[in-house]
Amino acid sequence: MSTITDGTSRFVGETFGRGAVVLAVVTVQAVAFATAVAVDQPTLYAVFALGSAAALVAASGGGWRGVAAATVGTLVLWGVLSTVGSLWMLVLAPVLLTLAVGLGSEGSEWTGVAAATLSTVLLVALGVPLALFFVRQDPALVAEKATNPEVHQMLVLSVYAPLLAALAALVCGVPLAYLLREGFPGQALVESLVDLPLVVPHSVAGLIVLFGFGRGAAFSDIRVLGTLVGMVIALTFVSAPFAVNAAREAFETVDSRLEFAARAHGASRFSSFVRVTLPLAARGILTGGVMAWARAVSEFGAVAVVAYTVQNYVSPLTLEETSAQHAPVYIFNTYTSQGLPESGAVATLLLLLSAGIFLLVRWAAYDDGGIL
Amino acid sequence: MTSDSLDVDVRARFTAEGTEPFTVDAELSVREGETLVVLGPSGSGKTLLLETVAGFHAHEGHISHRGRDLTGTPPEKRGFGFVFQDYALFPHLTVRENVAFGSRYHDDTTDPDELLAELGVSDLADRTPKTLSGGEQQRVALARSLAIHPEALLLDEPLSALDVPTRQTLRADLVDLLDGVTSLYVTHNRTTARALADRIAVMHDGQLVQVGTPEEVFESPVSPFVARFTGANVLSESALSAVGDGEAEMVAIRPEHVVLDPATADFEAAVERVVREDATFRVSLSVGNGVGETTLDAFSDDPPAVGDTVGVRLPSRRVTRFTTT
Numbered sequence: 001m002s003t004i005t006d007g008t009s010r011f012v013g014e015t016f017g018r019g020a021v022v023l024a025v026v027t028v029q030a031v032a033f034a035t036a037v038a039v040d041q042p043t044l045y046a047v048f049a050l051g052s053a054a055a056l057v058a059a060s061g062g063g064w065r066g067v068a069a070a071t072v073g074t075l076v077l078w079g080v081l082s083t084v085g086s087l088w089m090l091v092l093a094p095v096l097l098t099l100a101v102g103l104g105s106e107g108s109e110w111t112g113v114a115a116a117t118l119s120t121v122l123l124v125a126l127g128v129p130l131a132l133f134f135v136r137q138d139p140a141l142v143a144e145k146a147t148n149p150e151v152h153q154m155l156v157l158s159v160y161a162p163l164l165a166a167l168a169a170l171v172c173g174v175p176l177a178y179l180l181r182e183g184f185p186g187q188a189l190v191e192s193l194v195d196l197p198l199v200v201p202h203s204v205a206g207l208i209v210l211f212g213f214g215r216g217a218a219f220s221d222i223r224v225l226g227t228l229v230g231m232v233i234a235l236t237f238v239s240a241p242f243a244v245n246a247a248r249e250a251f252e253t254v255d256s257r258l259e260f261a262a263r264a265h266g267a268s269r270f271s272s273f274v275r276v277t278l279p280l281a282a283r284g285i286l287t288g289g290v291m292a293w294a295r296a297v298s299e300f301g302a303v304a305v306v307a308y309t310v311q312n313y314v315s316p317l318t319l320e321e322t323s324a325q326h327a328p329v330y331i332f333n334t335y336t337s338q339g340l341p342e343s344g345a346v347a348t349l350l351l352l353l354s355a356g357i358f359l360l361v362r363w364a365a366y367d368d369g370g371i372l
Numbered sequence: 373m374t375s376d377s378l379d380v381d382v383r384a385r386f387t388a389e390g391t392e393p394f395t396v397d398a399e400l401s402v403r404e405g406e407t408l409v410v411l412g413p414s415g416s417g418k419t420l421l422l423e424t425v426a427g428f429h430a431h432e433g434h435i436s437h438r439g440r441d442l443t444g445t446p447p448e449k450r451g452f453g454f455v456f457q458d459y460a461l462f463p464h465l466t467v468r469e470n471v472a473f474g475s476r477y478h479d480d481t482t483d484p485d486e487l488l489a490e491l492g493v494s495d496l497a498d499r500t501p502k503t504l505s506g507g508e509q510q511r512v513a514l515a516r517s518l519a520i521h522p523e524a525l526l527l528d529e530p531l532s533a534l535d536v537p538t539r540q541t542l543r544a545d546l547v548d549l550l551d552g553v554t555s556l557y558v559t560h561n562r563t564t565a566r567a568l569a570d571r572i573a574v575m576h577d578g579q580l581v582q583v584g585t586p587e588e589v590f591e592s593p594v595s596p597f598v599a600r601f602t603g604a605n606v607l608s609e610s611a612l613s614a615v616g617d618g619e620a621e622m623v624a625i626r627p628e629h630v631v632l633d634p635a636t637a638d639f640e641a642a643v644e645r646v647v648r649e650d651a652t653f654r655v656s657l658s659v660g661n662g663v664g665e666t667t668l669d670a671f672s673d674d675p676p677a678v679g680d681t682v683g684v685r686l687p688s689r690r691v692t693r694f695t696t697t
């Protein structure tokens with residue numbers, strides 16, 4: 001049985017084991033959500049999430065009296081909610097609780113409860129719409145889209161092109177990250193340039209790519225408008241900062257004395273980088289790559305400008321020339337031309353695919369077991 | 373200077389963010405097979421000196437070993453081994469892989485398992501460094517450095533992060549391990565210095581202030597700083613009017629040379645404190661001359677009680693006098 005020292009469920013974690021607790025909590029939340037949806041009262045689930053978070057933390061800090069208090073508090077909140085009928089009560093309650101804790105005695109056991117309920121407001125805002133999005137899709141329509149060849153091509157392109165962009169960002173970004181860690185004159189200027197895509201509106205980023213690589217520009221022999229090359233360049237432009245910054249942070253966590261030690265025992269600078277620095281930073285670099293990939297998958301603006309429809313590229317699956325659209329563009333296109341249900345069904349497929357790949361990479365990258 | 377020695381004559385200026393610039397200016401020569409200990413307090417620049425010798429810092433002047441000029445040579449081509457205070461083992465490699473790290477860069481190496489056995493840690497070969505105790509990690513780090521048959525070994529306070537029993541054991545082992553190995557050993561610990569050194573170089577504010585055998589440095593310090601740092605009593609002569617000749621400003625005497633004997637006493641002093649130190653006692657005496665009071669430490673196996681007045685003799689041949697400070 002593992003002993004956990006971090007976070008909310010120390011008490012329950014020590015009694016039942018960490019994995020079991022996570023599984024139990026997820027199951028209970030899923031059942032509660034399904035029930036709330038079944039009776040067509042999703043708001044009830046939000047109240048339940050708040051109350052169960054409070055109860056969990058109260059159980060770990062204050063024992064069963066805390067759980068009782070959290071439960072009573074939530075029931076009162078539910079009563080007020082059903083009377084006043086306002087979503088704002090859901091936000092107001094944790095805020096009031098936090099204020100009460102803040103103004104009350106120092107080190108109160110309710111500090112954790114206040115933090116948990118306030119955090120749950122954010123988690124509810126992030127998670128509940130996503131869950132509702134999934135349950136409100138039409139399964140038949142999703143199944144129909146899942147068998148549509150056009151959607152297949154779109155999904156393949158939406159994984160493939162961001163993968164190329166992430167690789168490009170890593171291949172050139174990792175050496176840059178290493179140099180940034182080492183430090184050099186004019187570094188601040190280079191750092192600003194690297195971070196620039198983060199603040200440039202992405203449609204503008206698309207224009208920048210067109211002006212830089214399009215007709216009459218520096219690399220005018222490359223066709224970017226409506227091509228896979230153009231799409232990858234645009235995606236690299238917007239996702240490179242994630243790869244560079246993550247890799248740099250990873251390099252900064254590598255103790256320079258280890259590189260000293262490698263050099264002192266015969267390794268050249270390059271050999272020391274390959275045998276010591278890179279393996280120790282690998283996990284951070286991989287995280288940066290995944291973040292760059294994820295950022296590229298979700299990119300709309302730059303792709304819409306540069307390659308609204310990617311024409312005549314060789315699909316990595318069929319090895320045949322084909323044309324397709326990047327998922328965000330395709331989904332937006334479906335939304336404007338066919339409406340919300342159709343675009344929702346396509347978006348569901350993209351979300352499932354992204355989540356699957358994301359979890360796979362996390363599972364592969366973290367040998368300590370897990371995604372839970 | 374023989375051509376076999378490791379000759380160092382460097383001047384280097386170091387600037388780190390938020391600190392005053394620091395200058396190291398040192399000239400020393402480590403003879404073939406000798407252990408030279410650089411002894412100095414924290415911040416004296418001894419680690420910077422060692423890292424400069426290893427090739428990690430730009431400097432003026434020259435470094436050469438066995439007649440080969442190493443001044444512009446990168447660290448990996450200098451043929452040295454380096455042992456760090458915080459071990460600096462590669463966390464992603466096993467103990468055996470750590471020890472074998474340098475083997476692909478050197479023709480003449482020792483088998484890792486053989487070295488680990490010699491250092492008494494052969495059972496750890498397949499473990500990773502983070503599962504090892506400090507003493508075990510430092511043994512592995514030593515094995516890593518010795519495996520490449522270094523032409524000289526550079527050691528940066530390898531014992532100072534260890535607890536006292538581990539330190540004593542490893543120090544005793546180092547006496548054998550460093551025998552015949554040209555070593556430059558940096559420490560702030562005078563006990564370690566005295567135990568391991570063939571010669572000691574005392575460093576202060578980036579400069580070497582005295583170089584000599586342990587005997588010379590401990591018994592004949594060249595300055596009040598060296599005397600104090602090697603554990604001697606340093607007093608102003610005026611505080612010791614009973615034994616002074618009035619010519620020196622400061623005098624130094626090691627506690628073990630202070631004689632507590634009423635029969636031959638030069639003067640009397642009050643016992644302020646008695647502290648057990650291993651097999652003996654450190655007796656702190658308050659010496660007054662009517663102007664001010666100063667403390668004088670002595671060792672005694674049969675200590676007087678606190679508050680007693682005892683007769684004290686300072687054998688004149690054991691007293692070092694400093695005329696300028």
